Amino acid sequence: MKKRVLVGISGGVDSAVSVYLLQQQGYEVVGLYLKMHSDVNHQQNIAKIETLSRILNIEYHVEDVTDVFREEVYNYFVTSYKDGSTPNPCAMCNIKIKFGEFQKYLPKYKCDYLATGHYVRSDGQFLYKAKDTKKDQSYFMFGISKQILPKCIFPLGEYTKAEIKQIAAQIGLHDIAYDKESQDICFIPTNYIDILTQHFNTNLKGKVINTKKQVIGTHKGYMHYTIGQRKGFNLFRSHVPHYVIGIDSKTNKIIVGHKDQLAKKVIFLKQCNLFTDQKSFECEVKVRYKSDPIKALVKIDKTKACVFLSQPAYSIAKGQACVFYDNDKVLGGGWIRGAKK
DSSP states (O other), rough: OOEEEEEEOOHHHHHHHHHHHHHHHOOOOEEEEEOOOOOSSSHOOOOOOOOHHHHOEEEEEEOOOHHHIIIIIIHHHHHHHHHOOOOOOHHHHHHHHHIIIGGTTTTTTTTTTOOOOOSEEEESOOHHHHHHHTTTOGGGGGGGGGGGGEEEEOOTSOHHHHHHHHHHHTTTTTTHTTOOOOOOOOOSOOOOHHHHHSOOOOOOOOEETTTTTOOOEEESSSGOOOTTSSSSSSEEOOOOEEEEEETTTTTTEEEEEEEGOOOOOEEEEEEEESOOOOOOEEEESSSSSSSEEEEEEEEEEETTEEEEEEEEOOOOTSEEEEEEEEEEEEEEEOOOOOOOO
């Protein structure tokens, strides 16, 4: 009897080809489309899934998780900015929805495994970077449960995006093979300030101060800024570039300084998730998705961690993820709560 796999399908090329590759590996595939929020054309996506279902002969189901998504991802996003943090909604969505709520449907649809179209690899114990380093999504998946990894299958981990598009065209999925991809946060149609403005008055003019607490300029509202930002605020006089090095949400002030004041060598983390049992280890860390890896020593204390960098990192923002790597292997990671020189 074939093993049944519940595959997260979106109407896009990655999840569609995941279905095909799993069938080629001998699995019985069941598709699951999650309605997460209203800023998506669900009707259009489901029409594409209908085509996929017909071509590859799979059953599929639709589940509504909008309430959970709003609470765990959308509200987290909004309140993070209110608190002066820089959220990472894609990582949180993986934790709470795509590998949190999703796994709850395994018994309902009598499936043994779950699969997604993420570009990442796994051996059931650890996650690894994808073959296609430009599409690798391991950074956003540091927080998924270690217990669920043995049930996870990632069919795209050994392929490049170009190869996936070719496969889609070859099996008759021409309409989605070369669809334009969305690179932005799925529930933000324009920019994040438009979302925040629905909940707060984001345009509250405030003071720009330096590290000596001297007022040296003005800004248009602290939610418009993130750590490392160089533009968008006005200084009374300045002959050198200034960068945002701190945000005081309680007093609506932003703190600015020179680039060297952005440099940090110690990072403090909370809510760590680990795939290793080690409490102290050397590794490489990434402090943002696009940042270069930096060698570091990590010391774990329960769910917190202290990360000692071998060289300074810049633009360390509270609320972002710091992810630990041993070459391609993901050892874990945590949420940044602070940093110092």
